[in-house]
Amino acid sequence: MDFLRPASWQEALAAKAEYPTAVPIAGGTDLMVEINFDHRRPDALLDLNRITELREWETGRQTVRLGASVPYSRIMEHLRAELPGLAQAAHTVASPQIRNRGGVGGNLGTASPAGDAHPALLASGARIEAVSVRGTRMIDVDDFYLGVKRNALAPDELIRAVHLPKATGPQAFAKVGTRNAMVIAVCAFGLALHPDRRTVRTGIGSAAPTPVRARVAEDFLTAALADGGHWDSGRPPAPSVAAEFARLVAGAANPIDDVRGTAAYRRHALGVLARRTLGWTWQAYREQDRSPACA
Amino acid sequence: MRVTLTVNGRRHQADDVWEGESLLYVLRERLGLPGSKNACEQGECGSCTVRLDDVPVCSCLVAAGQAQDRDVVTVEGLADPGTGLAPVQQAFLDAGAVQCGFCTPGLLVATDDLLRHCPQPTDADIREALSGNLCRCTGYEKILDAVRLAAARSGETAGER
């Protein structure tokens, strides 16, 4: 096994081009488990810890460019206003120690359906900045997850950053686990209201081979909110609308039975989470509307 | 490969390190610092918690090479050689928070970090801050007592100043 220690981003890209089988390691919170448990022996490790810009973020007028290695604990502390969904998801990641090391780039690189960041990235409409010596491309999060632990990165590409639209409305993330902390999701759900566009977006974790959006549910809710004039009135959608939204979210999942939970339970729980997060975000939307100064 | 790092204020060098080794292994087996513990090696128990550049992390999930030129503080570095046990160490002893003690080093590093950032934590704050540190012996009650005790004593000391 080789250990590559690029001192700069350019060196990292060059190394990845030269050794495409080298596995990037930043927080190490996925990869080191696989090495410690003898599940994986990469030809080379590509250490990204010395590349400081990966741990930085830039807040623009409409988006946040979030470095791939910004630790979850920093996201929780500093980006709660701009990226509320992701900040809530970050707070549910593993343990404080892991949140101090792990970042969104790792979740994306591993592309496990259980990664906590994915539902929030899907719901907010993130784009992934994938870079190689050949250049930079932006991958829409909707196109990023290809299969169980497979993503759209080319062998010579690294994730430089994730571009997330700054929240224009309330967002929520909730995850079901059988322990009250430090638990991998049985299933997870992210919901973002986008009042500027009068749409909603969702993300489902741990309930399909990849993280997925519940598009039919989004379309249904977007239409129902428009038809009922809810964006203007602030009136909460009727319980029947919430129930249908929940049903459609559950239907969007394609879960399996495993040691963490059954497929039927995952569907059931996703419905509950969809209904609750809709309630919370809509409540927040109404309050925001009434007292915009108190943000 | 060779790894050079600072641990508890001292420069250390380890040679012939296998690239897949963790910082935890290097500390325990190469640098003679076995205080950080190897309970799960998958980031699910916190017994290997150390401060890496002042941030608590699971040393089992830091690749040895990633620790190159970095600053590490382990449980062995909590006590001041001049004045004896650190306040959190004394509080864990006094409160009966130590049984088998295998979780203790990680809990001490995590508690020390909590009290640096939040000197007077609520019970919920304590529980959240220590939620990455498993203990199998105590049921945690006396660990909470210990953290409260350490916080109270540091409050008294602060008041005297």
Next chain:
Amino acid sequence: MTAEPTRGPRRLTRAPRAAQGVGVSVARPDGTLKVTGEFAYASDMWHEDMLWGHTLRSPHAHARVLSIDIAAALAVPGVYAVLTHDDLPTSQTRYGLECLDTPVLADGVVRHHGEPVALVAADHPETARRAAARIAVDYEPLPVVHDEATALADDAPVLHPHRDDHHAPHVRHPNIVHRQPVRRGDPDAAAARADVIVTGTYTVGMQDQAFLGPESGLAVPAEDGGVDLYVATQWLHSDLRQIAPVLGLPEDKVRMTLSGVGGAFGGREDLSMQIHGCLLALRTGKPVKMVYDRFQSFFGHVHRHPATLWYEHGATREGLLTHMRCRIVLDGGAYASSSPAVVGNAASLSAGPYVVDHVDIEALALYTNNPPCGAMRGFGAVQACFAYESQMDKLAAELGLDPVEFRRRNAMSQGSRLPTGQVVDAPAPVAELLRRVKALPLPPERQWETAGAAPDVRALPGGLSNTTHGEGVVRGVGYAVGIKNVGFSEGFDDYSTARVRLEVAGGEPVATVHTAAAEVGQGGVTVQAQIVRTELGVQQVTIQPADTRVGSAGSTSASRQTYMTGGAVRHTCEAIRERVLALGRARFGGTHPAWEHAELLLEDGKVVTEAGEVLAALADVLDGQAIDIEQEFRHRPTQPFDRMTGQGFGHVQYSFAAHRAVVEVDTELGLVKVVELACAQDVGKAVNPQAVAGQIQGGTVQGLGLAVMEEILVGPDAKVRNPSFTDYLIPTILDTPTLPVDILELADHHAPYGLRGAGEAPTLSSTPAVVSAIRAATGRALTRVPVRPEHITDTP
């Protein structure tokens, strides 16, 4: 080669402060080493030039081993040895706690997933792992038996066809390890008098001890052909008895020293790396260290027996039990371990702490291809307690009685007779314990509500995962009480040995204690020192590392070590005191009449009368002489249970605890937050109150874990599906509520200081109390632990 490792066990000496005798919350003598990181656990052992051992385990639950090719592994640079069954030095190739049925390395057949097949010693753990991966094993899978139906089918594969253990002639199928009936009274006639009859079938999942310090040890070959072994275990001499014969060595050539133990809870009663490490050390001539990772650990020790329990209880309208019938089937897995004793406990304690005169009880353990099961805290009594306490709630509901009041009416007390016919001849404050937990004020409701708008999710079911802000949350309260035996039972010659030395050093009397008792975290070293201070009146007490140079202390299990090794230390101290007084009489007898006539005590370094008059300083009495005595201590004998009726004085002491659980359940998602879990327990005498409370709280939380999250999942292929801390979940501090503890001290006059073994009882009643509270919140029947969200939400 020097036998001593560079890093190894140390003598524990603490500077004395005030009087630190029996009944005081004295600090642990190993505490400072533990908080500074200097305490040497088994995995911290280190020796110059040592090798690393690694175990290759079976991927199959049942298979014939057709061939093993180690050539490629041996060819890996840095590999010093690769061993298989063919390399074992003698014809004795099996070991076991009660039955010699466990192969050191697979001999032609593997009987469970993870069974050790081959060993590697190499210069680095990674070298050993790579070499192990190159061992080519050709398996022919065999059909598995994984439950009662498959194990006891007429054509079931027989796992141990050549059994010669003493239970073998008495079982109706060779896949039954042991079966114990208990029959008393006339249950049929009593059932006819019942106004209500309640039946239920309950299931207990496979719990893991999940001690944090993984199985580890260091074996150092010695020049005399023997081996020195530093290891984390619960019973050095039992290990020694099993290790020496398979190494082909006399016991005096296998010298064992206890290293630091990172928790045990029963999981270190069976051997793990002990023989393997010694084999590799003897083969290579080098020290060999073995440290299991968490994956290996899940395969490296036995677990709590999963159980299926069928119960029938009857009661009169007045709320008095008429009869009880039950059948308890324990899954022992591939090897016997301590299954026979677990069966004995389950059978004899199956009625719980209640008076039931008419019973028909059957408990048995099976051989299956599931992981081997054996000792874990509570040991047979845990499984039964979940079932009988579930039944008590059901009966109370049927009768329209308050569940605590119903239990009170049937609670046993001193003088009550157990189903085994044994009369409980010490306090049994069952009703009082329940009364105490019930009398506690209830914790405030809706503690998640804050002054601000957002709820504190840390106080809600789901915790940090943000699943509810109060929606669907319902509170429930539940109660349970349990009974556990203390010490080894059924006629076992249960003893402990202590060696105590009293001498004067630097003008001060000092005592040194040497036992083989395993300190596993419970605080045995603390109470040994406390007892010496109380008995000999010295302040400076040193605890020697536990090793096999002194007689057996028995196991650190069955809640027995304070009773037994504490008893042995006290017993030895009494002999030392007699010797001191004899010396004093010889030297100073003429100086004061009290030497001949009065009851004399050793206090504060002096010989004093009961009235406190000082007769002489210990230093003057000893006058440079040291007194050094080793003695054994036994509890009063017990008897085996009759094989047909289960009658007999089987247990030496009983221990009781009661819990009240307050839970909040997210009824829509099936997630549980335990809000408070209060315990009242009678400990006879709290030798160290702080340590006793720690035992009660720790045991309580292990019971909580079994109630709502902890289970090793084994598929119908008998393979373990979650051998990691990612998927075997134990409670975090955010899952754990406040744990009020109420300690009663009603002396048992048969025991030293009147004490009662305390470590296990709280693990029993915690689980059913939590489940009872969840039932109260949800209205669901919940007959299985751990309760999963699927059960609460009734989703398949």
